[in-house]
Amino acid sequence: MARHASPLQSLLVDDRFDGDVYPNEPMSRHTTYRIGGPARFFVRVNSVGALTGLVDVCATEGVPWVAVGRGSNVLVADGGFAGVVVALGRDFRTTRFEDGRFLAGAGASLSSVVQDAFRRNLGGFEFAVGTPGTIGGALRMNAGSRDEWISSxxxxxxxxxxxxxxxxxxxxxxxxxxxxxxxxxxxVILECELAAEEADPFVVRDKMEANLARRQQSQPLSEPTCGSVFKNPEGASVGRLIDELGLKGTACGGACISPLHGNFIVNRGGATAADVRTLMDHVRARVQEAHGIDLAYEVRLVGFDEGARG
Incomplete structure (x- = not known):
């Protein structure tokens, strides 16, 4: 141990720390965009004790930190993140069903709950079929469809x-x-209880198949993306606004506004965060100019000035 190691460094090299530590870890390995420079530390915490100890040290020492799921709603700057990226490991990835409710760790995939509900002939989660990411991410952004939300x-x-x-x-x-x-x-979201309801398995299956088919037909699921880039403004569709402005197919470097859905910017190969931001700024400017609407980000920015912790 170095004599002048910081409290954070001391914690991360302690053999008792229940987590996996990766210094200078490229975030392109941990985002669905496959984009992002290195985090000072990428830490997968495997227990509540490891999580609380880590974020407490970061808060006390003023070290920036951010919790991520599977990176499906994140754009990390090319210069990376000069702090700690926290991912939830072992103890946060379990799900079980008791007394009509799912008890799910925040690090569990949303799709695992959807599929478990289907196997048990339970309804209420059909809207989430095909949705990437973790339970924690879905809760934070209240993931859902046009008519149904996980908050329900x-x-x-x-x-x-x-x-x-x-x-x-x-x-x-x-x-x-x-x-x-x-x-x-x-x-940091750790776990949740989700209510389920008995349902006709054929109705559940039909709704899941219809929702999945709609996603496959209207979204570029086979290409690296962050999901929807912008939130729909009240009473309008971002995809439709972008389509009407003729912006589909607009490219910058390896990034491109999807010809399939205008609210998706895809990584066609070798795209940088700067490429994506250029297209994001272009879309915002054009929509503002044409409609007077200031689009809000749905994607979370990490390592940029406007990136937020949590």
Whole structure:
């Protein structure tokens, strides 16, 4: 151990730390965009103790940190992130079904719950079929379709926040909105309870197949993306606005506005975060000029000036 190691460095090299530590880890390995420079530390925490110890040290020492799921809604800057990227490992990736509810760790995939519900002839999750990412990410952004949201299934959510500790919130204690929730930026979602309901398995299957077919026909699922780039403004569709402006197919470097859906910017190979940001800024400027609408990001920016913790 170096004599002048920081508290963060001391924690991460301690043999008792229950996590996997990767210094200077390229974030392109951990995002669905396959884009992103190195994080100072990429840390996969495997237990609540490891998570709380890590984020407490970061908060105390003023080290920037961000929690990520499977990187499906993230754009990381080419210069990387000069802090700690926290991913949820072993103890946060389990799901079980008890008393009519799913108990799911925030690091579990949303698709695993969707498929488990289908096997049990349970309904209420058909809207999420084909949705990438983790339970934690889905809760933070209130993932859903045009008519259904994961918030409608939430019974409780357990979180951790430095200085506040562990908290268990009822679903109706949380303010849910379109692609938003009231979780604080430095509040890490740990697990949740999701209500399910008995349903006709043939109806469930038909709804899942219809939803998946719609996604496959309208979204570039076979190419690296972050999902939807912008939130739909009230009463309008970003995809339709972009289509009407003739912006589909516009390219910058290895990035391209998808010809299939205008609200998806795809990595056609070798795209940089700067390429994607150029297209994002171009779309925002054109929509603002044509319609007076200031589009809000749905994608989370990490390593940029406007990137946020949590």
């Amino acid at each position: 299934r939430v019974v409780t959510v357990t979180t951790y926040r430095p200085g506040r500790g562990l908290m268990r919130l009822r679903g109706d204690d949380i303010a849910w909105g379109y692609r938003t929730s009231s979780f604080a930026p430095d509040e």
